Amino acid sequence: MSKLIMTVDDSASIRQMVGFTLRNAGYEVIEAKDGKDAVSKLSGPIKMVITDLNMPNMDGIELIRQIRANPAYKFIPVVMLTTESQATRKQEGKAAGATGWIVKPFQPEQLLAVVKKVLG
Amino acid sequence: MQEYMALAREVRERLGRVGSGLAQLVQRREDDFLALGAELQDVAMRVQDIAADSQQLNRIASGDTVRHILEELVSELDAMQTLCHVDDDAEDLAMLARARELVHELSRSIRDYARVVRTLQMLGISTRIESARLGSDGRGFSTLADDVEKLGYKIVEYSDRITQQAKTLDSLAEKAEASTREMREMQRECAYSVFGSLRENMDTLHEVAEGSRKASEDVRGHTADIAASMGRIIGSLQFHDIVRQQVEHVEEALTDARACLEGAPVNVPANAPEDAAADEAMAVELAVAADICALQEAQLENARVSFSDAVSTLRRELTAIAASVRGVGQRTGGFTDEACHVEDCGGTAVLDRMERSVTEIATRMLSLAEQGERMGNVMVEVAEMVAQMSVFLEDIEDVGDEIELIALNASIRAAHTGDKGKALGVLASSIQRLSQDAGESTMALATLLREVDGVAGQLKSYATAYLDSSRVSEISGELEGLTRGLREVNGEAAQLFARVGSACTELAARVDHVVRGLDFDAQVAAGLSDAAGDMGEMAASLRERVPASARAVASRRLAAMRDRYTMEQERVLHGRVLGGGHAAQDAAVSVDESGDGYGDNVELF
Numbered sequence: 001m002s003k004l005i006m007t008v009d010d011s012a013s014i015r016q017m018v019g020f021t022l023r024n025a026g027y028e029v030i031e032a033k034d035g036k037d038a039v040s041k042l043s044g045p046i047k048m049v050i051t052d053l054n055m056p057n058m059d060g061i062e063l064i065r066q067i068r069a070n071p072a073y074k075f076i077p078v079v080m081l082t083t084e085s086q087a088t089r090k091q092e093g094k095a096a097g098a099t100g101w102i103v104k105p106f107q108p109e110q111l112l113a114v115v116k117k118v119l120g
Numbered sequence: 121m122q123e124y125m126a127l128a129r130e131v132r133e134r135l136g137r138v139g140s141g142l143a144q145l146v147q148r149r150e151d152d153f154l155a156l157g158a159e160l161q162d163v164a165m166r167v168q169d170i171a172a173d174s175q176q177l178n179r180i181a182s183g184d185t186v187r188h189i190l191e192e193l194v195s196e197l198d199a200m201q202t203l204c205h206v207d208d209d210a211e212d213l214a215m216l217a218r219a220r221e222l223v224h225e226l227s228r229s230i231r232d233y234a235r236v237v238r239t240l241q242m243l244g245i246s247t248r249i250e251s252a253r254l255g256s257d258g259r260g261f262s263t264l265a266d267d268v269e270k271l272g273y274k275i276v277e278y279s280d281r282i283t284q285q286a287k288t289l290d291s292l293a294e295k296a297e298a299s300t301r302e303m304r305e306m307q308r309e310c311a312y313s314v315f316g317s318l319r320e321n322m323d324t325l326h327e328v329a330e331g332s333r334k335a336s337e338d339v340r341g342h343t344a345d346i347a348a349s350m351g352r353i354i355g356s357l358q359f360h361d362i363v364r365q366q367v368e369h370v371e372e373a374l375t376d377a378r379a380c381l382e383g384a385p386v387n388v389p390a391n392a393p394e395d396a397a398a399d400e401a402m403a404v405e406l407a408v409a410a411d412i413c414a415l416q417e418a419q420l421e422n423a424r425v426s427f428s429d430a431v432s433t434l435r436r437e438l439t440a441i442a443a444s445v446r447g448v449g450q451r452t453g454g455f456t457d458e459a460c461h462v463e464d465c466g467g468t469a470v471l472d473r474m475e476r477s478v479t480e481i482a483t484r485m486l487s488l489a490e491q492g493e494r495m496g497n498v499m500v501e502v503a504e505m506v507a508q509m510s511v512f513l514e515d516i517e518d519v520g521d522e523i524e525l526i527a528l529n530a531s532i533r534a535a536h537t538g539d540k541g542k543a544l545g546v547l548a549s550s551i552q553r554l555s556q557d558a559g560e561s562t563m564a565l566a567t568l569l570r571e572v573d574g575v576a577g578q579l580k581s582y583a584t585a586y587l588d589s590s591r592v593s594e595i596s597g598e599l600e601g602l603t604r605g606l607r608e609v610n611g612e613a614a615q616l617f618a619r620v621g622s623a624c625t626e627l628a629a630r631v632d633h634v635v636r637g638l639d640f641d642a643q644v645a646a647g648l649s650d651a652a653g654d655m656g657e658m659a660a661s662l663r664e665r666v667p668a669s670a671r672a673v674a675s676r677r678l679a680a681m682r683d684r685y686t687m688e689q690e691r692v693l694h695g696r697v698l699g700g701g702h703a704a705q706d707a708a709v710s711v712d713e714s715g716d717g718y719g720d721n722v723e724l725f
Contacts, residue, residue: 011361013150016157017354024164054365054686083365084686085721094725103688103721105358108351110719117724 449624
């Protein structure tokens with residue numbers, strides 16, 4: 001049975017590319033347009049979250065905090081996918097509970113390698 | 121003061137105009153990127169379908185089914201060639217020739233027998249004359265004369281029968297020879313013409329199978345190329361978001377610059393008093409605006425290059441995908457051959473030809489079997505007739521025995537008659553000599569007839585072989601099965617070939633169409649270029665008009681701006697334009713320091 005992954009980004013084209021890459025590799029994908037939307041959709045067998053950092057309504061760091069506060073998803077991998085590459089922001093993400101950090105643009109094989117790694 | 125105030129107003133207004141145009145320049149292209157993304161997903165699905173069909177087709181051409189058919193054909197061919205074997209020794213023909221030789225020798229021997237008959241007739245007459253001369257003493261000799269005459273008649277009768285039979289046999293053997301030669305010609309034609317053609321087709325099929333294996337590798341290569349292109353396209357499509365963010369950051373910077381210049385009053389009276397401090401402050405704000413403009417010129421130029429590169433990559437990789445798709449189409453259809461490429465015969469010419477060859481061979485084999493049956497019947501007739509001739513052997517041997525008895529009888533009677541029978545004694549001696557001569561001729565005939573009997577047996581065995589069409593029927597059935605198998609494979613292959621061909625043509629044309637429609641980058645690039653030009657002009661103009669002291673202060677203020685960037689590239693540009701040493705970090709960030717092999721843009725915590 002394929003695993004369900006949530007992709008969160010305010011850019012529809014990024015959500016499309018992440019979804020395309022993951023679906024092609026056999027994963028199921030649920031999309032959210034920002035952190036707030038993601039929190040509202042956080043239910044069911046979601047095994048991983050791939051989120052942008054800078055988004056309206058709720059950013060990626062806050063989303064990670066909310067996810068970690070939810071007992072059902074406390075331990076699921078959350079990988080940041082962002083244009084942000086500053087070490088301080090990475091540190092902030094790590095402190096909030098991020099599993100990894102990917103700077104855009106990603107290559108499909110990179111994303112899939114990371115997904116495979118963090119999902120075991 | 122008035123000069124700086126007026127300049128500030130002019131710059132603020134101009135920054136406002138540039139900023140308002142930038143906002144939608146990239147953002148409104150999201151639909152284009154989304155449409156491209158959707159197109160890409162559809163292309164990827166179609167490529168997967170095409171690759172699967174193509175590999176299936178190549179599997180058919182080089183796979184188990186064709187391999188099985190080939191093995192079966194090789195084995196059937198061996199069996200068929202054994203059946204159609206043209207024996208250079210031509211034993212059956214040699215045997216028929218020998219039969220005819222024997223018949224001719226028999227005819228000659230029969231002619232020798234005629235001499236015995238004539239002697240017997242003479243002896244019969246002489247015995248009858250001598251018997252009459254002796255009167256009552258020679259009465260017993262008339263019986264002897266009767267016996268001699270009867271024997272002569274018997275020999276004549278046997279000779280006639282043998283001669284007649286020999287003539288018929290010779291004619292039959294001649295017919296059998298002709299049939300054998302005809303059969304041999306059919307076998308030769310079958311072996312060299314049809315089998316040759318089938319072997320040629322099998323060789324082609326072998327080549328096709330090998331070609332298909334290579335084609336499979338090529339298709340895998342093309343599919344890998346397409347996947348790699350897809351990866352690069354996915355990377356490029358993300359540049360809408362990246363460039364949009366870059367432009368948003370430019371907008372934010374322009375807003376900041378405008379805010380710095382907000383202090384400039386809209387209407388400054390011409391006679392307003394000079395305020396040195398305010399003047400200096402405004403000069404610094406204008407210097408800051410100049411630096412911001414210079415910075416945004418670089419950022420916009422970088423955004424333009426990134427956007428153009430991304431769309432160029434899209435164009436290039438989509439073109440590469442179309443070429444690879446065409447490559448898949450060209451490398452599919454393992455059953456095609458050179459002639460087929462020229463004649464456009466639907467990609468299954470080899471199988472069509474093979475099916476025709478196998479059907480033709482089956483027909484030829486049945487025709488051979490029928491001819492064999494006819495041959496067998498003639499051989500049986502020949503063999504039976506030859507066998508009948510061996511019956512004459514007994515008669516001939518009886519003749520020899522009878523002559524001997526007559527000679528013995530004549531000698532005894534002559535002895536009984538005493539001196540009067542001296543002449544008869546001479547006759548008895550002649551009969552005895554004749555007995556010896558006849559014995560020799562009989563022996564020669566018997567030898568010939570025994571050999572004829574042997575030939576009959578041999579010819580019968582050939583006839584049995586010719587008449588046995590069970591193996592031919594068996595092979596014909598197996599060939600029919602193979603033809604059916606070929607037809608099924610051919611049908612499946614033709615269907616797949618047509619599907620892959622039309623799918624590749626359609627998809628490549630569609631991708632080409634997408635590439636031709638990819639022109640929005642020109643408008644975006646022009647907009648970014650115009651904005652960058654405006655920024656550059658403003659920066660240059662402002663720097664000319666503000667004092668160096670103000671510019672030094674401005675540089676220090678803008679150093680803090682660097683921390684607001686999200687992208688490394690933005691920070692690098694900032695460093696390059698305004699100094700600060702960040703450009704040196706440019707090379708450092710391209711190294712994958714994590715060592716985890718995911719790439720320099722990936723870090724797992």
